[in-house]
Amino acid sequence: MNWLKNVWYVAGFSRELDGGQVVDRRFLDTPVVMLRHSDGRVAALEDLCPHRLMPLSAGTRVGDELQCGYHGMRFRIDGLCTLAPGQTHMPSQACVRSFPLSEKHGLLWIWLGDAGRADVDLIPDIRWNDHPDWTPSRGYHHVKANFRLAVDNLMDLGHESWVHLRTIGQGHEECIPNYPVKVSIEGEGLLKAHREMPDIDAPPFFAMVLNHSGPINRWQTAISLAPSICMTDFGVYPVGTSADDAYRSHVCHLLTPETEESSHYFWSVARNKRLDDETLTQDVCEAITQTFDEDTEVLEIQQAQIKKLGGAVPRVALKVDEAPIRTRRLLDALIKREQEDPTFVYRPALMVDDATPALQMELTRR
Structure with missing residues (x-):
């Protein structure tokens, strides 16, 4: 295997x-x-x-x-x-x-x-799960699908506009694939796919956490750290306010293969605002559970189709597949090195720093 x-x-x-x-x-x-x-x-x-x-x-x-x-x-x-x-x-x-x-x-x-x-x-840095400056909402999903399908899903956030309209997705007029993505390799086994979405309608989840229903600015960076950890670093803030005061979250997707056709999906959604608001912690947990329930349904259908029809996905590659495909190639290269070189030791890169949102957005434009 x-x-x-x-x-x-x-x-x-x-x-x-x-x-x-x-x-x-x-x-x-x-x-x-x-x-x-x-x-x-x-x-x-x-x-x-x-x-x-x-x-x-x-x-x-x-x-x-x-x-x-x-x-x-x-x-x-x-x-x-x-x-x-x-x-x-x-x-x-x-x-x-x-x-x-x-x-x-x-x-x-x-x-x-x-x-x-x-x-x-060599244990990866997932400090936001128990850091005093962040408050996590945590959970677990058992997914009857190969972990690579789950990583594909997390590195292609364009699906949000169709799978997650009730929670984090934009409507069709502002669908996420319409906003350009910048894909970059940041270190050994580490890939990032960054999008910025200015002046958009607030999806239900972001309207809840911001307590704001007007237009917002949004950025999100999908991060993959081989072999199976992903993180969605996002920030949202009302139009006309500063990115430095954005509601920011590190969504840690901690995937571990169970079998070739099933995966453990531990998750932690750490936020930087309203840290002592237990009601918000529970609301975030419920909303994210619903979101990942939607993902699970799609992933399990894909796994069943692959088992039935054979082959692999994507059968036809689209622009939204750039990050998932490059992520798979990074992992395949590491597996090959481990199998061929008995002295090889994989040293995972640092996932992300905690630079201010404004600085992060400025850096990604360069």
């Missing part, structure tokens, strides 16, 4: 392991069970008892160990067997594969490749 292996993938939100919870998920078609030790360490094991292949997640947690629900074998968080009922000798093969698991920015990060290369300094 064509995945980049030696890289950190988002495995969940840190809070999911609080209170002794055990979480089981499949990543890159590998079953994994995760838990937090009583001393605070987080751990990830292959969700498979080596005896008769029962998932450990189907058993129980006993203290800081996982007990298989079939014959009671117990395993520490490093995968070593501590108990085989009915015998004192532990077979040398009675162990479970462990995976590096780390916490950063309120997220769980898992490394499914060569464990010896799992450098925590």
